[in-house]
Amino acid sequence: MRFDILTLFPEMFAGVFEASIIGRARERGHAEIVLHNIRDYAAGKHRVTDDTPFGGGGGMIMKPDPIFNAVEQILGLEIPFEGYGSLAPVGVEKPPIILLTPQGRVFSQAMARELALQPRLMLLCGRYEGIDERVRQYLVTDEISIGDYVLSGGEIPTMVLVDTLIRLIPGVLGDEAATSKDSHSNGLLEYPHYTRPADYRGHPIPEILLSGHHAKLEIWRRQESLARTLARRPDLLAKADLSQADHAFLEN
Numbered sequence: 001m002r003f004d005i006l007t008l009f010p011e012m013f014a015g016v017f018e019a020s021i022i023g024r025a026r027e028r029g030h031a032e033i034v035l036h037n038i039r040d041y042a043a044g045k046h047r048v049t050d051d052t053p054f055g056g057g058g059g060m061i062m063k064p065d066p067i068f069n070a071v072e073q074i075l076g077l078e079i080p081f082e083g084y085g086s087l088a089p090v091g092v093e094k095p096p097i098i099l100l101t102p103q104g105r106v107f108s109q110a111m112a113r114e115l116a117l118q119p120r121l122m123l124l125c126g127r128y129e130g131i132d133e134r135v136r137q138y139l140v141t142d143e144i145s146i147g148d149y150v151l152s153g154g155e156i157p158t159m160v161l162v163d164t165l166i167r168l169i170p171g172v173l174g175d176e177a178a179t180s181k182d183s184h185s186n187g188l189l190e191y192p193h194y195t196r197p198a199d200y201r202g203h204p205i206p207e208i209l210l211s212g213h214h215a216k217l218e219i220w221r222r223q224e225s226l227a228r229t230l231a232r233r234p235d236l237l238a239k240a241d242l243s244q245a246d247h248a249f250l251e252n
């Protein structure tokens with residue numbers, strides 16, 4: 001999967017994209033991440049990428065031209081008057097262009113699973129007060145928020161999105177089944193985990209974990225998962241896929 005990231009601060013990504021799972025996924029060819037500095041696509045000696053807002057008000061707005069230029073040059077196409085969305089996909093590589101914005105649909109594991117099916121994504125990081133609205137109208141195909149709060153730029157939200165997607169690419173994690181058991185993958189929070197020692201400072205692990213009884217262990221895990229979701233995120237249960245046994249357990 002390829003990610004093209006458009007940002008004014010490519011240097012912010014260095015550590016996060018080099019270490020651990022993302023670093024390994026890149027080394028092994030599961031993921032390709034290309035950082036594009038929007039400033040490189042700005043015209044003039046000073047390569048200005050922002051300007052004051054029409055109508056006044058504080059803050060600066062990212063200009064549309066460097067962003068349109070960047071997309072056109074990276075993809076080798078011309079964006080028609082009607083906008084990027086009107087381009088026929090036939091014969092043109094037309095990856096989704098996602099704007100990270102607090103005004104977008106709120107990111108979730110279900111959205112991550114859908115996006116991870118794409119061979120290529122372009123991710124646009126806003127800064128300052130945001131971007132000129134015409135970028136949103138005529139270039140962007142999707143708007144994603146990482147939550148109902150405001151960060152100073154789209155770089156950290158982009159890291160969140162890329163990290164979430166990369167671990168879903170087949171072959172990236174050692175244990176392929178791990179992501180299907182993760183919290184939010186099946187509508188529930190995951191059950192608790194323990195490792196050695198079995199007794200830590202007088203706090204023993206649940207006995208079932210030492211029993212070697214796999215069927216009972218699976219039931220225990222499912223019930224822990226249900227109990228935890230009920231206690232912490234009861235809102236999730238309404239949408240979860242629950243069996244009769246799950247309902248009976250929850251009612252108890």
Ligand code: SAM
Nearest residue numbers: 100101102126129130145146150151153154157
């Ligand atoms: N004035 C904008 C508003 O109220 O919608 C917020 C601008 S914010 C200071 C600057 C940039 O940070 C945004 O353009 C966006 O790219 C990014 N950003 C901030 N919060 C975000 C969030 N919750 N999710 C995704 N991106 C976010």
